[in-house]
Amino acid sequence: MPPKTDAPTRVRLNAICLIVLLLAGSAGEAAAQCGNGPGGFQPWLQRFRLTAAAQGIGSGTVLSALSDVTYDPAVIRLDRSQRSFKLSFQQFYARRVNKAMINKGRALMQRHRALLDRIEKRFGVPAEVIIAIWGLETHYGADATARYSVIRSLATLAYDCRRSEFFTGQLLDALRIVDEGDFRPAELRGGWAGEIGQTQFLPTPYIRYAVDFDGDGRKDLIHSVPDILASTANFLAGHGWQRGQPYGPGTHNYGVITQWNKASVYVQTIATMADQMR
Numbered sequence: 001m002p003p004k005t006d007a008p009t010r011v012r013l014n015a016i017c018l019i020v021l022l023l024a025g026s027a028g029e030a031a032a033q034c035g036n037g038p039g040g041f042q043p044w045l046q047r048f049r050l051t052a053a054a055q056g057i058g059s060g061t062v063l064s065a066l067s068d069v070t071y072d073p074a075v076i077r078l079d080r081s082q083r084s085f086k087l088s089f090q091q092f093y094a095r096r097v098n099k100a101m102i103n104k105g106r107a108l109m110q111r112h113r114a115l116l117d118r119i120e121k122r123f124g125v126p127a128e129v130i131i132a133i134w135g136l137e138t139h140y141g142a143d144a145t146a147r148y149s150v151i152r153s154l155a156t157l158a159y160d161c162r163r164s165e166f167f168t169g170q171l172l173d174a175l176r177i178v179d180e181g182d183f184r185p186a187e188l189r190g191g192w193a194g195e196i197g198q199t200q201f202l203p204t205p206y207i208r209y210a211v212d213f214d215g216d217g218r219k220d221l222i223h224s225v226p227d228i229l230a231s232t233a234n235f236l237a238g239h240g241w242q243r244g245q246p247y248g249p250g251t252h253n254y255g256v257i258t259q260w261n262k263a264s265v266y267v268q269t270i271a272t273m274a275d276q277m278r
Contacts, residue, residue: 124243197221
C-alpha cells in the first residue's frame, strides 16, 4: 500500500497538480489560438504574455520584451518563399561557396588555432567543421547584419498557423535568454526566422547548448568568437558527435550534422567545405 499522507500535504499536492495542469493548458492554448493575418495578433499576444508569465519568465522581461511588439508581414512572406533548399547540391554549392570563402576559412583556422584546439579537446569536434558552419551561415559573421528583431519575428511566426507550436516554444526561449541576462530585448536582432548570432542559433538550442567560453559571464553568440565557436561545437557534441571519427556521407558524424540543418544540400555543403579547408 502507498504511504498515507495527512490532509495539509494532500492539499499542497493537489495545488501543485492544478498548477501543472494550468501551465500545460496555457502553453497549448497559446499555440492553438493562431491566425493567418494581422487581425488577431494583439489578442493572441495578450494571451501569450499570460502564458510566458505562467512558464516562470519574469514579469519585467515579459513587459520589456513584448510591450511594443507588432505583426511583421515581411517575415510571413519570407517564410512562404524559401526555395534555395530545392536546388541540387551542385547548384546550391555554387551559389553559396567559392574559392575566396574557402581561403578565408583556412586563414581563420590559423588565426584561431589555439582556441579551436581547446574547443576540440573539450567537445571533440574538429576545427574545419566548426569553421565551415560559421562560413556557410554568415560568411564568418560578415552577413550577421541583425536586420530583424528576434522577438518580433518569433512572435509573428508563433501566431501564424503554419508552425505555431514550434515557434511558440522558440519565443518562450527567446524570453528566457533575456531573463537570464545575456541580452536586452533590443539587442536580440538576427535572422528573419529568429536565428541569433554568427552561426544562427534558434533560441531553444541557444538555451541548451550556448556556452560562455571566454569567461565573461555571458553566453554571447553575437559578438564573442570563443562563445560562438565553442557553442557550435557543443551543439554537435550534444547530438552525439564521435570524437576522431570521419564526417563524410554515410558516417555517423554526417548524420549528426543533419541535426544542425536537415536539408541534404546544406549538410553535404558543410562536409565538403570542411574537407576542402582541412
